[in-house]
Amino acid sequence: MSLQMPPSHPFDDDKLREECGIFGVVGVTDAANFVALGLHALQHRGQEAGGIVSHDPVEGFNSARRFGYVRDNFTSQTLMKTLPGPLAIGHVRYSTAGSKGAAIRDVQPFFGEFSMGGAAIAHNGNITNADALRRELIERGSIFQSSSDSECIIHLMARSLQQNIPERMEDALRRVEGAFSVVAMTRTKLIGVRDPLGVRPLVLGKVGDGWCLSSETCALDIIGAEYVREIEPGEMVVISAAKGVESVRPFRPRPSKFCIFEHVYFSRPDSIIGGRSVYETRRQIGVELAKESPVEADLVCPVPDSGTPAAIGFAAESGIPFGLGITRNQYMGRTFIEPTEQIRNMGVRLKLNVNRALVQGKRVILVDDSVVRGTTSRKIKEMILDAGAAEVHFRIASPPTAWPCFYGVDTPQREKLLAATMSEEEMREHLAVDSLKFISLDGLYRAVGATEGRKADCPQYCDACFSGEYPVAPTDMIAKGFQLKAAE
Template identity: 45%
Template sequence: MSAELEDIHEECGIFGVWGHPDAARLTYFGLHALQHRGQEGAGIVSNDNGHLIGHRGLGLLTQVFSDEHEIERLKGDKAIGHVRYATSGSGSVDNIQPFLFRFHDGDVALGHNGNLTNCVSLRRKLEDEGAIFHSNSDTEVLMHLIRRSNAPTFMDKLKEALNKVHGGFAYLLMTEHAMIGALDPNGFRPLSLGRMKNGAYVLASETCALDIVGAEFVRDIGPGEIIVVDDDGYHMDRYTTNTQLAICSMEYIYFARPDSNIYGVNVHSARKRMGAILAKESPAPADMVIAVPNSSLSAASGFSETSGLPNEMGLIKNQYVARTFIQPTQELREQGVRMKLSAVRGVVKGKSVAVIDDSIVRGTTSRRIVQLLREAGAREVHMRISSPPLKYPCFYGIDIQTTKELIAAKKSVEEIREYIGADSLAFLSLDGLVEAIGLHADAPYGGLCVAYFNGDYPTALDDYEESFLKSLTPEDRVRIAKFAHDKSHYQGNEFSADIDTLQAQVAKA
């Protein structure tokens, strides 16, 4: 994970296994491989002959399960688990998943990766109808919808509920008789199925978690799909056919582990191609290439190979400083960067360096990196960013729901360069990003969600729409209205306003 992207937090990680005698321990190992997706809390629920047993807590997985007894207590050959960063809901143990619900007709456990865009309005309606919530996480909404459905079977109730929630979600449920996974209609969040040598099936947010437990990849869960795993094996179902792939491009840029594959594309290879295309688009007059560790290592490799510049270790990351080192003052934040990163004086002194990073969020970290390299004697510092400028919020499960602190939303590339103090600055183009990832799906942007870069959201924004529209400049309102004007899911809301009227407002402003 690069230093700059630590200002943005991941979604969550989910993992489940059906049919392994040591299911809880296997789930622990799988979650450990997904720890980069969330460090705020963790939990596991096991299924012992239909009786669900859970344990959850705040902190890293090793802290939550520091006592061997906690794993041993989770008996059974089926289990699901979750590692969490709070994209919705406060840092309370009440919000740690999987949630475990005990009903008269059977127990159900539920975990969720993503963010619902209509959670506030759904929750308000449910509370008005008498629902009582035990957490302030958006995940609990789904279970209330399931229980209030009049459909005849659990699967019918689930399908009805899934058609009422909007946004980004990968759900993992455990009932007495099945493990169920479900993906949103755009497939924003990844979810993969694997099979172990003993026949056990595994569901995981990333394929790296399948690898860690020795499971062979079977298939990705697609947009709008439901997978049901039980004692007879697995079968696929759908709750909607109104789907269009828009996998989060940030999974490829920095969230996912480099050894994971998402929809058949290896993350390391995609990042390497990002660096290679960046080198073609924006070559740097440098003596060497330097990566900002860790998730920029792949992009730096691609930039180096294409440019012919040597790839040197000019920045070192202290692996023992918590990645979520966030301090209340700017002075302490900058000291935190110094604790996390060190420039290698013997490598950079007197040299012109091309620094490869995967993003610029607030700009404060990039500014400090440039300063560190200059203090170490670098003659010139040329920043190259292996993604487009990050200008717009994400409403599907990444913790950037405001433009206030996104420097690219307020400044031009030249103004950002001046702020961070680099000799030059360039970003990967949007076309370059789509080409580098190379999904080639029959969907806009090759099957990627790139709204964070251009404001073209694949869905309606529901509860977030009003505040988002207010945050935009008049020019941006017109541009984004043009994106949305012909999309059926925007009809009837403010985005579908007449473009000529908006343009007249801009001219008047």
């Protein structure tokens, strides 16, 4: 069977991308079908490829890995019948660490056969000392099959002297630096682990007589599962039909540093994080933004789709009417899989179209979630002006993104981030807009529930992409010459 390449996204290259979503189920009939539905709900976390591993007491472990969308691959009954059993895990991928090319060997979950039986793992995050670990493991005889940092975990498990797979996983993860939420499986157990800082999300759900683990609560909803709780930072849960959920804490306790950009952009707005609705948090970001950076205007317009909740909050707080001045073509990605150069030159207009009748003659506030390179922002501004707007004001629902992320987000090199080389006024001039304002870091913290704002001595979140303060040293990148922020 030929492998279909993932749809390209030539007009979405000015956004930060989360790297993957993970999902697992135990104790249900045909678990792989539940996993496929869960991965479909997590598709926003990775559109490059997906994979599922299942276990059946009679047929053993089976796996399927495919490029492209879940809906295009894992809806085939022919394929799903090859993944029987009451236990399965899955992964959707957008590559960060490892090769950017399309190699099926890099698609998770990864599988290993150990003396006590097989195990498969799916990893969300990024291992910041993966290069050093890989060199050490290769020198000791390990043979890697992929370019993914996640494969290091399997090799570390293989070298562990512990007596069972959960203990080997604990042993392996103690050697790992960076960010990881892991869903894994043995022949009888579903395992979930979060790193000690809890940078990446992982939640526990109950589905019928079984259990499930997911990157986000929205994937629990699609299979009719009951949300139970978040897996806590530094916690490992081992789930089996016989014993239910068992919890251990293999790591030294540390203050939580959950990724604050999950609130801003990565998570779906219908998910719950830390007991808070993502939608409501984003709406509150818009409220804070309107308080911090008011401007006289006639229309508040979101840049779809991620800017919509913040724009609603901005409009409500400012009293300026909200309007859908820009419409997104939801089918562009599938229509133009291989755009010609002429189509590429049409740029953002293939993806977004301005409602000319709504914006003509108006002073328009455009609300977006972030500015990365600024290329898309400039094109959107030009479209709004071409449609007859009198003024264009940008309000951004995150602080300036001035530093790359090394914990599982695909971020450009620092010199390609607009905020790394320009002040806010210089960015305004570069974008050629009437005004440009970002929410402050304190304002963002207030919007996510920290009423006193950000505590400089102990921030409650990982905000390194804004502050340059990395909670875990990016060991591999420092070895390659990356310069950390100078102490103030």
